[in-house]
Amino acid sequence: MSLRTVRTVCPRNCYCTCGMLVGVEDGRIVGIEGDPVNPATGGKVCLKGLSYVERVVHPDRLTTPLRRNARGGFDPVPWDDALADIARRLETIRRESGPSAVLYYEGSGSHGALSGLAAAFWRPFGGPTRAHGDLCWPAGLEATRLTYGDNRHNHPVLTRESRFILLWGHNPAETNVHQWNLILEARERGAKVAVVDPRSTDTTDAADLHLRPRPGTDAALALGLGHVILAEGLHDQRFVAARGLGFESYVERVAAYPPERVAQITGLEAEEVRELAREYATGRPALLVAGFGLQRHHHAGQAMRAVALLPALTGNLGVAGGGWQYANLASHCLRPPPSLPPPPEVDPRSFPTSRLGWVLQHLGDPPLRAAWFEKANPVSQHPRTAEVRRGFEGLELVVVVDQFLTDTARMAHYVLPAKTLFEEEDLVTAYWHPYVQLRQKVLDPPEGVRTETEVWRELCVRFGFGTDAFDVDPTKRLRAMLPEGREGALEELRDRPLDLSGCGDVAWADGRFLTPSGKVEFSSEEAARLWGVEPVPDYQPLEEGHAGEASRRFPLQLLTCKTRERIHSQFGNLSWIREVDRPRVLDIHPLDAAARGLADGDPARIWNARGAAEAPVRLNPGIRPGVVHVIEGRCVPEDPWMNLVTADGVTDMGWGATFYECLVEVEAVSVERADPEPEGRP
Amino acid sequence: MGRRGGGAGKGFHEAPLVLFSALAVAGAGIGGSRVLLAATGQGAWASSPWEAGVVAGLLALGVLVSTLHLGRPSRAGLALRMVGRSALTAEVLALGASLAVGALAALLPPGSAVGGLARVLLPWLSVLVLLTLGTVYRLPGQVGWGGSAFLRPLALGMVFGMVVQGAAGSWEVGGSALAVLLLVWVVDALLMVLGGRKLERTLGSAEASHPAVFRRRRLLLAVRFSLVNLVAPLAFLLAWTLLLVVVLVAGGVLLDRFLFYALAARLTTEGEVRRVEAALHRRSIAPQSSTD
Amino acid sequence: MKTGTPAWGPGRHGAAGFALDLGRCVGCGACVLACRMENRLPGRVSWRRIVPLNLARYLGGPTYFFSLACHHCQDPPCVRGCPSGALRKRPDGVVTLEADLCMGCRYCEMACPFKAPAYDSDAGVMTKCHLCHHRLDSGLLPACVEACPVGALGFEDDTAAGGDVAAGVDVAAGGAPDAETRVGRVLRAEEVPGFVDPGEAKPGLVLVPPVGGIRGAKYVSLESLLAAAADAASEGEGSGHG
Numbered sequence A: 001m002s003l004r005t006v007r008t009v010c011p012r013n014c015y016c017t018c019g020m021l022v023g024v025e026d027g028r029i030v031g032i033e034g035d036p037v038n039p040a041t042g043g044k045v046c047l048k049g050l051s052y053v054e055r056v057v058h059p060d061r062l063t064t065p066l067r068r069n070a071r072g073g074f075d076p077v078p079w080d081d082a083l084a085d086i087a088r089r090l091e092t093i094r095r096e097s098g099p100s101a102v103l104y105y106e107g108s109g110s111h112g113a114l115s116g117l118a119a120a121f122w123r124p125f126g127g128p129t130r131a132h133g134d135l136c137w138p139a140g141l142e143a144t145r146l147t148y149g150d151n152r153h154n155h156p157v158l159t160r161e162s163r164f165i166l167l168w169g170h171n172p173a174e175t176n177v178h179q180w181n182l183i184l185e186a187r188e189r190g191a192k193v194a195v196v197d198p199r200s201t202d203t204t205d206a207a208d209l210h211l212r213p214r215p216g217t218d219a220a221l222a223l224g225l226g227h228v229i230l231a232e233g234l235h236d237q238r239f240v241a242a243r244g245l246g247f248e249s250y251v252e253r254v255a256a257y258p259p260e261r262v263a264q265i266t267g268l269e270a271e272e273v274r275e276l277a278r279e280y281a282t283g284r285p286a287l288l289v290a291g292f293g294l295q296r297h298h299h300a301g302q303a304m305r306a307v308a309l310l311p312a313l314t315g316n317l318g319v320a321g322g323g324w325q326y327a328n329l330a331s332h333c334l335r336p337p338p339s340l341p342p343p344p345e346v347d348p349r350s351f352p353t354s355r356l357g358w359v360l361q362h363l364g365d366p367p368l369r370a371a372w373f374e375k376a377n378p379v380s381q382h383p384r385t386a387e388v389r390r391g392f393e394g395l396e397l398v399v400v401v402d403q404f405l406t407d408t409a410r411m412a413h414y415v416l417p418a419k420t421l422f423e424e425e426d427l428v429t430a431y432w433h434p435y436v437q438l439r440q441k442v443l444d445p446p447e448g449v450r451t452e453t454e455v456w457r458e459l460c461v462r463f464g465f466g467t468d469a470f471d472v473d474p475t476k477r478l479r480a481m482l483p484e485g486r487e488g489a490l491e492e493l494r495d496r497p498l499d500l501s502g503c504g505d506v507a508w509a510d511g512r513f514l515t516p517s518g519k520v521e522f523s524s525e526e527a528a529r530l531w532g533v534e535p536v537p538d539y540q541p542l543e544e545g546h547a548g549e550a551s552r553r554f555p556l557q558l559l560t561c562k563t564r565e566r567i568h569s570q571f572g573n574l575s576w577i578r579e580v581d582r583p584r585v586l587d588i589h590p591l592d593a594a595a596r597g598l599a600d601g602d603p604a605r606i607w608n609a610r611g612a613a614e615a616p617v618r619l620n621p622g623i624r625p626g627v628v629h630v631i632e633g634r635c636v637p638e639d640p641w642m643n644l645v646t647a648d649g650v651t652d653m654g655w656g657a658t659f660y661e662c663l664v665e666v667e668a669v670s671v672e673r674a675d676p677e678p679e680g681r682p
Numbered sequence B: 001m002g003r004r005g006g007g008a009g010k011g012f013h014e015a016p017l018v019l020f021s022a023l024a025v026a027g028a029g030i031g032g033s034r035v036l037l038a039a040t041g042q043g044a045w046a047s048s049p050w051e052a053g054v055v056a057g058l059l060a061l062g063v064l065v066s067t068l069h070l071g072r073p074s075r076a077g078l079a080l081r082m083v084g085r086s087a088l089t090a091e092v093l094a095l096g097a098s099l100a101v102g103a104l105a106a107l108l109p110p111g112s113a114v115g116g117l118a119r120v121l122l123p124w125l126s127v128l129v130l131l132t133l134g135t136v137y138r139l140p141g142q143v144g145w146g147g148s149a150f151l152r153p154l155a156l157g158m159v160f161g162m163v164v165q166g167a168a169g170s171w172e173v174g175g176s177a178l179a180v181l182l183l184v185w186v187v188d189a190l191l192m193v194l195g196g197r198k199l200e201r202t203l204g205s206a207e208a209s210h211p212a213v214f215r216r217r218r219l220l221l222a223v224r225f226s227l228v229n230l231v232a233p234l235a236f237l238l239a240w241t242l243l244l245v246v247v248l249v250a251g252g253v254l255l256d257r258f259l260f261y262a263l264a265a266r267l268t269t270e271g272e273v274r275r276v277e278a279a280l281h282r283r284s285i286a287p288q289s290s291t292d
Numbered sequence C: 001m002k003t004g005t006p007a008w009g010p011g012r013h014g015a016a017g018f019a020l021d022l023g024r025c026v027g028c029g030a031c032v033l034a035c036r037m038e039n040r041l042p043g044r045v046s047w048r049r050i051v052p053l054n055l056a057r058y059l060g061g062p063t064y065f066f067s068l069a070c071h072h073c074q075d076p077p078c079v080r081g082c083p084s085g086a087l088r089k090r091p092d093g094v095v096t097l098e099a100d101l102c103m104g105c106r107y108c109e110m111a112c113p114f115k116a117p118a119y120d121s122d123a124g125v126m127t128k129c130h131l132c133h134h135r136l137d138s139g140l141l142p143a144c145v146e147a148c149p150v151g152a153l154g155f156e157d158d159t160a161a162g163g164d165v166a167a168g169v170d171v172a173a174g175g176a177p178d179a180e181t182r183v184g185r186v187l188r189a190e191e192v193p194g195f196v197d198p199g200e201a202k203p204g205l206v207l208v209p210p211v212g213g214i215r216g217a218k219y220v221s222l223e224s225l226l227a228a229a230a231d232a233a234s235e236g237e238g239s240g241h242g
Helices: A047-055 A079-097 A115-126 A138-148 A156-161 A177-188 A218-231 A237-243 A246-257 A259-268 A270-282 A302-314 A353-362 A385-391 A451-462 A472-480 A488-491 A525-531 A592-595 B017-037 B049-069 B073-080 B088-105 B113-135 B147-167 B178-200 B211-216 B217-237 B242-262 B269-285 C030-038 C077-081 C107-111 C145-149 C222-235
Strands: A004-009 A019-025 A028-034 A065-066 A074-076 A102-106 A130-133 A164-168 A192-196 A209-211 A286-290 A323-325 A350-352 A370-374 A397-402 A413-419 A426-428 A437-439 A557-560 A584-588 A603-608 A611-617 A628-631 A663-666 B204-208 B265-267 C017-021 C049-053 C064-070 C087-089 C093-097 C118-120 C126-127 C152-158 C206-208
Touching: A004 A237, A004 A437, A028 A047, A028 C030, A047 C030, A065 A079, A065 B217, A079 A102, A079 A370, A079 A397, A079 A413, A079 A451, A102 A115, A102 A130, A102 A353, A115 A426, A115 A451, A115 A472, A130 A353, A138 A302, A138 A525, A156 A177, A156 A488, A164 A270, A177 A192, A192 A270, A209 A270, A218 A246, A218 A259, A218 A270, A218 A302, A237 A302, A246 A385, A246 C222, A259 A270, A270 A286, A270 C049, A286 A302, A302 A323, A302 A525, A350 A353, A370 B049, A426 A472, A437 A488, A584 A592, A584 A603, A592 A611, A611 C118, A611 C206, B017 B088, B017 B113, B017 B178, B017 B242, B049 B073, B049 B088, B073 B088, B088 B113, B088 C077, B147 B217, B147 B242, B178 B217, B204 B211, B204 B269, B211 B217, B211 B242, B217 B242, B265 B269, B269 C049, B269 C222, C017 C064, C030 C145, C077 C087, C077 C093, C077 C107, C145 C152, C152 C206
Parallel strands: A102 A370, A130 A350, A164 A192, A164 A286, A192 A209, A286 A323, A370 A397, A397 A413, A557 A628, A584 A611, C017 C206
Antiparallel strands: A004 A019, A019 A028, A065 A074, A065 A413, A426 A437, A557 A663, A584 A628, A603 A611, A603 A663, B204 B265, C017 C152, C049 C064, C087 C093, C118 C126
């Protein structure tokens, strides 16, 4: 390709985690390709991977620390000044109020094992307040763990062998392009594809069956499918008898969900429920892929359990081409960095991530006075933006580490410029394929940018903490983070990704599950004990759902889904991406629009008691009436602030977020509203 | 909503071409109108040196302006490479020949044989220029530039030329020359109307090069039509000063040339997509439609 | 649909162009970015673009995406019109634009019905997709084709044949096409109703229709969607746009 080619990997919060080959010429990245040596991602990357060529040298990329000035703008400051001031202020706060008056928040913006080095500073600091759970997927992770004992699934390439692929709340044509490729291949071999999604998407375009239930009613649909499968004798009796626990209770549960009742709850037709049940149960081997979308509400965990039981019911586990696919944590077998100081005796204080806004304002004993955010953009990406902003305004010191001046960085006192993935060697795990990959260094960071490793070390020095963890030779350090006994794999990782899990390509092939009982738990005592939920999953209507109180005033269910041009608030500011990006519009069914006097292109206000956002109307017959949608993620000023209307609820298990449990009303912007506009900075 | 990737930037880069073609139409129109005058017995078949000078001068100015349109004006000479292959090369040759012949016709003394030949040739070369100005734009997919549109520079040039000649006293108002002028006016008007109707008919799948101007096309075309085909002839018939009529027609020439480029509309994939989507939209909201 | 390495070499005579599988293209734009990256295009110039059809999914129909660059027509209007000879149709089918011979008159830009020539305002010359013939000469595929993550873009080296899928194109990983599920005939761009060739340029773009015989909106033939549109259009007057 060019003078020098370096093998590395994309560390984004994304299923694919593609192996990449980077072409470097005269110290500049000139080309990026997929690495053919990764069996799951082959020789392809997505458009975002290609856009790194621009991202690394983008004119807006931060290359110096910034300090907020009196006018609300930012001035460049030298690293020494910035770190000295930050250290002084953190120390003062720690002395006066204790270490938990500081919040250390780490998001998912970049993955890499070296992020564990932050503990080398924060542990001796005494343990800052942390967040537990996350905004993304923990309800489903926990649901899967409770059902099967672990989050693992078949090797992705086995998708080709499926005869029936059920995509539930999942849009791989946008969010997992390599999976989509495999699904298309399966299709060309004769597989059928079914999709459960209230929207029409590029994925549903290729579906044989498309069911559009009301958001938040998936548990009822799953139990209804179970009902039909059992009623028609399509379940795998042998598997369930040998490998299932609590099946009788499950049978009792699904008895209450005949297709007619399911239709009433979900808004589907009874016949399409039957059809999906039959096709899924008879299309062997059948693969069920659940996205993260259907677990973004209060009763997510139980809903996910209900759905996750279907592969067990139909005996589609432990077979190539079958399975339950949600997240594959097989590659998460790395050890923490060596020579870390010991953890503090008392567990640091922590709160559910989703509640950040409330916590920043109302936590007491001690209240939060400072916060350090990295790999995150909570001001635009967290739910309930107005609360988050108010929380930020009350902090004495906010440090944000990022590559660009994001919405969150704009509210910081100090912004520290972050490196890109090309600028430090690290180990990267994945959550779709089982590979650990070595993210080899491609070039030095620009002048003025320091790696986080260097920043933590510097802070340790200033605080007088030990620097043992940093004084390890970087290569030795990476070796020590590989699983025990596999230290020698580092050299091989320079040439190819490695599956270090020992799990094998077919998950649960031996039929031994890692639950307390060793079986698939249709009924889980652990679930009841840990989370206070029913042992057998049931459908519970959402408080802020289509049948709830609030729906009388706010009758539309809002979804804010993902697209392929961005990862949340990353990439959308690049000109290469903007060339092919799509406008942020409100997808609304023509019937709902007509009832509100809205025509195509009209500016619309999407609002509820929590706030309001604006986007132009796009009449979309493909979306379920009663549901509206705007793409999420704020990358450029024109993007709407959708999280002004979302709620900061916590899921029934796993401490996840409830973005898709959101009722709104939509009206033309010109309409006067009785409620005043919520305050917020532009 | 299409994607933005691909293609040229915004802005009216054709502006120099508007000026160039206005000058070329004007100059070649004056030169070419000699053919009409001679045919109706109102003068010689040869241009006078003055006439040739005006023609050559206008054409020279036009050619100069046209090089301003080039991304690389210093490479203008490359334009003559594809003789016999490119319509644009042919147009450039015609212009060049007219310029050269016009210069000879203007500068050589009356007795000169070469000068005499040049003065006879110039009117016909001018007609050729007017034709190539039209034919060079017969391009696939350009809906406004096909069909009879290639005759528009010829018709408009003749109108302008006859009016200017009249103002200069080259012919007497009344008689066959007047009839010819009125005839050319009618031809120009007809071509405008035909062109306008064709544009409206093919609009569904055409994509305008300059949407902002395109939206106002009816008004602008009406102004152009009025200037050249209503007000000017009216002023002429009411025996207003010919100078005023010249100004009106000159304004019409400039506006005509501006609209020629500004209202360019092409059959493109985007245009086809829009046509299809509009039809699908109509079908989907029609009461008898089945939505899947 | 994936293409094999084309039988390519100097002196090879034939037609050339891109093939686009309408059942696979999801309009992601990786091809646009890969072209930009490979050819080091300045931000003001782009050689490839995505045109979506039916984003609003009317009539339960899918969205189709057209990834379009130069079609390397058999009778290119740009070549016919170029006064300086900068544009040329090579014997191997590629239509190239030699920047050194270009004076930036932008005539080709007006002549091309497919918006292929792009003006580089800083350099004062026209630029255009050249099928990555520098890659083809090394046995590589064009950058856009190589980068497409779903294998929607292909490179046809014998589009003159039309008819059955050209040799060198293997239609699915792992084997021969299933006769019942694969429409064996590819469509030339001008054969698709609504994408007529306005001037007999004979664009080299080959549109591979979505795999037929399977339920799913995307696999409804594009032709029937366009026919429905044509019906609707003939019912009412063509609406004025612009």
